Amino acid sequence: MHPIIDVHCHTVASGHAYSTIEELTRTAQTKKLEIIAMTDHSSGMPGGAHHYHFYNLRVLPQIINGVRVLKGVEANIMDFNGRLDVDDELLSELDLVIASFxxxxxxxxxxxxxxxxLSSVCENPxxxxxxxxxxxxYGFDLLEIVRASKATSTLLEINNTSLTPASFRPGGKKIIKEILTLCALEETPVVLGSDAHFSSDVGRFTEALTLIQEVGFPEELIVNFSVKSFSKYVPSLIEQ
Ligand SMILES: [Zn+2]
Ligand SMILES: [Zn+2]
Structure with missing residues (x-):
């Protein structure tokens, strides 16, 4: 099956990414993606986008170059209580919120x-x-968080960039494999994200899909193959 949704893409607004939304959507269209989320880094990250960037996303059309663009953020987890560097008012304006260490x-x-x-981040609606x-x-109790993910419908991302040779997250493959194994056992859905910082990486899931095959992870637990299964987790998709 072909993933049609990429939930994690960065534009020049992130400060260390190199393509515009125009370029990202053109690549997405070529790769037959239906939805991409624009999830730039927020201001806690050096060079990250100012909150005005996120408030003003409303000026963008919903569909750009034939691709539905979700207006989102990759927020930074700032402390061990799960506090984010984006306030609730702004989060509520956005279609898609990723929270990361x-x-x-x-x-x-x-x-x-x-x-x-991560438990308290999962609890954040x-x-x-x-x-x-x-x-x-940032190692954690995998089973506990897989269960929290299921209980709160907060998806765990299978991040393709973490699996590439260019990754800044060495050792990721082993943990991701364990997460997939536990999610399969606990029947917990996951979402694939490219974490593209350049247009050619949009919709790139090669490494993630190889690992998924290796683990024998069930396709029906991956939400990127249909808008219907993805929209259960992102209500704004249905509301608009
Ligand atoms: Zn980044
Ligand atoms: Zn990140």
Whole structure:
């Protein structure tokens, strides 16, 4: 099956990504994607977008170059209580919210610190996706978070970039494999994200799909193959 949704894409507004939304959607159209989410880094990340960038996303059309564009953010988790660097009012304006650990924003703590943090992020009704949970610097109790993901309908991302040689997250493959194995056992859906920082990587899921095959992960637990299964997790898609 062909993924038609990419939930994690960065534009020049992220400060360390190199394509515009115009370029990303053109590539997405070529790759036969139906939906991409524009999830630039928020201001806690050095060079990240100012909150005005996110408020003003309303000026963009819903469909650009034939591709539905979800207006989103990759927010930074700032402390072990799960506080984000984007306030609730702004989060509620956006179609899609990813929350992630990033080294410049939060120093790694213990496994129990990260587990507690991710549990409370899952409980945050504004957050749809936990970004790249396969980061060995921020290890957590996998089973506990897989269960929290299922209980709160907060998707765990299978991040393709974490699996490429260019990744800044060494050791990711082992953790992602374990997450997939547990999600299969617990019947917990996951979402694929490219984490593209350049247009040619939009919709690139090669490494993730290879791993998924290796693990024998059930396709019906991946939400990127149909708008219907994805929209259960992102209500704004139906409302508009
Ligand atoms: Zn980035
Ligand atoms: Zn990230």
């Amino acid at each position: 990033h080294p410049p924003c939060i120093e790694a703590g213990s496994t129990s610190d990260h587990t507690r943090t 504004r957050v749809h996706i936990i970004g790249h949970p396969g980061d060995s610097q």
